Amino acid sequence: MLSSFPELSERDFERIGVSNRHEADDDEDVPAMAVHASKAALERANVAAESLDFLILVNWSERRYVPDIAPRVQELLGARKAFAFDVGCACAGFIYALSVAHGYLQNPRFQRGLVVASDYSRRRVRPGSRASLLFGDAAAAAVVGANINAGFNLVDYELGTDGSRSDLMDVDAENYLETHVRQRELNELAVSSLIRAGKNVLARQGLTFADVDYIVPHSGTAGIQTMLAEALSLPRKKILTNLPSVGNVTAASIPTALEHFLRDGTLRTGQLVLVLAVGVGWHFVAGLIEL
Amino acid sequence: MLSSFPELSERDFERIGVSNRHEADDDEDVPAMAVHASKAALERANVAAESLDFLILVNWSERRYVPDIAPRVQELLGARKAFAFDVGCACAGFIYALSVAHGYLQNPRFQRGLVVASDYSRRRVRPGSRASLLFGDAAAAAVVGANINAGFNLVDYELGTDGSRSDLMDVDAENYLETHVRQRELNELAVSSLIRAGKNVLARQGLTFADVDYIVPHSGTAGIQTMLAEALSLPRKKILTNLPSVGNVTAASIPTALEHFLRDGTLRTGQLVLVLAVGVGWHFVAGLIEL
Numbered sequence: 001m002l003s004s005f006p007e008l009s010e011r012d013f014e015r016i017g018v019s020n021r022h023e024a025d026d027d028e029d030v031p032a033m034a035v036h037a038s039k040a041a042l043e044r045a046n047v048a049a050e051s052l053d054f055l056i057l058v059n060w061s062e063r064r065y066v067p068d069i070a071p072r073v074q075e076l077l078g079a080r081k082a083f084a085f086d087v088g089c090a091c092a093g094f095i096y097a098l099s100v101a102h103g104y105l106q107n108p109r110f111q112r113g114l115v116v117a118s119d120y121s122r123r124r125v126r127p128g129s130r131a132s133l134l135f136g137d138a139a140a141a142a143v144v145g146a147n148i149n150a151g152f153n154l155v156d157y158e159l160g161t162d163g164s165r166s167d168l169m170d171v172d173a174e175n176y177l178e179t180h181v182r183q184r185e186l187n188e189l190a191v192s193s194l195i196r197a198g199k200n201v202l203a204r205q206g207l208t209f210a211d212v213d214y215i216v217p218h219s220g221t222a223g224i225q226t227m228l229a230e231a232l233s234l235p236r237k238k239i240l241t242n243l244p245s246v247g248n249v250t251a252a253s254i255p256t257a258l259e260h261f262l263r264d265g266t267l268r269t270g271q272l273v274l275v276l277a278v279g280v281g282w283h284f285v286a287g288l289i290e291l
Numbered sequence: 292m293l294s295s296f297p298e299l300s301e302r303d304f305e306r307i308g309v310s311n312r313h314e315a316d317d318d319e320d321v322p323a324m325a326v327h328a329s330k331a332a333l334e335r336a337n338v339a340a341e342s343l344d345f346l347i348l349v350n351w352s353e354r355r356y357v358p359d360i361a362p363r364v365q366e367l368l369g370a371r372k373a374f375a376f377d378v379g380c381a382c383a384g385f386i387y388a389l390s391v392a393h394g395y396l397q398n399p400r401f402q403r404g405l406v407v408a409s410d411y412s413r414r415r416v417r418p419g420s421r422a423s424l425l426f427g428d429a430a431a432a433a434v435v436g437a438n439i440n441a442g443f444n445l446v447d448y449e450l451g452t453d454g455s456r457s458d459l460m461d462v463d464a465e466n467y468l469e470t471h472v473r474q475r476e477l478n479e480l481a482v483s484s485l486i487r488a489g490k491n492v493l494a495r496q497g498l499t500f501a502d503v504d505y506i507v508p509h510s511g512t513a514g515i516q517t518m519l520a521e522a523l524s525l526p527r528k529k530i531l532t533n534l535p536s537v538g539n540v541t542a543a544s545i546p547t548a549l550e551h552f553l554r555d556g557t558l559r560t561g562q563l564v565l566v567l568a569v570g571v572g573w574h575f576v577a578g579l580i581e582l
Contacts, residue, residue: 054450063356065415065462066381066571075454083450083574085387089376090357096376103394109495124356159345159374163366171356204400280357283374 017222021136021247024120030062031072034118037139045143049077053110055084058093058117058251092279093251105146116141117251126176136247140255158201158286165282193284194276201286218277219243219253308513312427312538315411321353325409328430336434340368344401346375349384349408349542383570384542396437407432408542417467427538431546449492449577456573484575485567492577509568510534510544
């Protein structure tokens with residue numbers, strides 16, 4: 001790996017902080033990855049695809065004019081009853097989609113839904129660029145429902161958008177991600193935005209950052225996570241990230257991290273967890289969840 | 292116009308049924324059109340952009356990877372407090388977005404939102420093609436809120452997706468719309484899908500098609516509207532369309548038609564109106580509204 005980046009020092013690699021990134025196979029696309037993750041989630045929740053009332057696909061890396069990609073996932077899963085559509089919002093998409101699902105679930109007509117994030121962001125970064133050291137491909141899904149006594153409870157959420165910063169990043173003529181500000185500025189904005197979203201949701205619940213058991217931020221970069229811990233004066237271990245083992249997996253980062261730390265036993269029933277994300281838009285979002 | 296299409300007869304033009312189509316100026320883009328429509332809607336509703344809690348932009352004709360387009364509209368409107376994101380779903384998008392807004396409005400934290408549809412579909416059809424005779428550019432917006440005693444009330448909605456038909460239409464390498472089935476088959480599917488969505492929402496309310504004052508279908512094509520009236524055995528005048536004067540304005544078709552017939556006095560307070568749409572996906576949706 002180092003040999004491909006002769007200009008980068010060991011220190012640079014430490015700063016990037018990703019030692020392993022999953023890369024989707026050439027024949028894997030966003031719907032296929034989404035189906036794989038969805039089937040695993042449905043099986044764990046013991047919910048049949050046929051019983052789903054809705055399916056929301058979160059994704060930024062394979063957008064198109066028509067059709068949305070969610071209908072293809074609906075078809076591949078056999079979720080015949082489910083209406084299905086896409087949500088973008090880049091790395092903030094999963095919490096946006098959870099909030100949309102939360103809205104539908106206020107309607108007694110809808111009992112079960114699926115929120116699935118699937119991104120092959122590595123195809124949106126220029127091969128050989130530093131970004132290729134950061135981004136990974138991943139999909140993760142959550143079955144959502146009203147009146148379920150399993151999994152986690154979304155206590156509250158916060159959604160924010162600052163359109164005056166919509167020009168921070170986009171894609172170039174070859175559809176590769178481009179950043180128009182310095183990394184330092186982006187990191188600082190990300191950290192202040194994560195804190196802003198978190199503060200808002202915590203304040204509404206009469207809580208502070210010290211009151212939650214763990215914070216699970218969007219994988220972003222290692223730098224953002226270090227800066228976040230410092231800014232909040234929290235011990236580094238209170239901030240859970242699987243960035244080193246998967247990379248920045250964009251829309252899938254929050255559910256992938258939750259799954260990782262549930263599996264390894266760090267996250268346990270009864271804990272209060274704050275998930276935070278930012279995304280090109282500029283979006284800043286938070287979710288307070290009770291395990 | 293006829294001279295550009297020597298192969299088309301007067302009968303062909305009658306079948307297409309569009310005598311006037313609005314074309315966006317070259318310097319008008321989806322956000323600019325959305326802002327124009329949004330300002331008009333906010334003014335009519337006497338709501339300040341600054342007070343909006345959310346903004347949903349519906350659009351299929353200008354999609355991109357990142358960022359969503361809604362944040363730019365948020366910024367241009369000065370809707371600083373509003374979170375903002377995009378919904379696609381092609382011509383079914385407006386009702387999808389209304390349903391998302393309806394979900395958010397169940398949360399007492401959100402009082403006011405804006406759903407704006409903005410499409411310049413003429414840039415997605417090949418110049419000189421028959422489709423260029425059908426599609427128009429338009430934007431239209433609705434201020435939505437809980438506990439408002441003005442405007443219309445969304446009594447119920449129906450959302451459906453059939454992902455097994457996701458391959459009916461897409462865009463070609465030049466980003467021009469392509470249809471992969473014969474027009475007759477598409478029309479028949481559209482009519483049966485509109486009826487299915489309408490029946491579902493009406494049945495839930497203990498109503499039939501005969502019980503509503505008017506049906507406002509997605510502008511689609513003139514053929515679809517004629518077939519719909521025939522299939523439902525309803526007088527043609529019960530189906531309101533402004534297709535002849537604006538063309539198929541895709542995501543904006545339902546709100547544009549509602550505005551047209553409210554202005555000319557056809558739609559009046561107290562009436563029950565069924566709005567129906569289909570969209571590439573394949574999506575079929577309905578909304579029952581009380582004026």
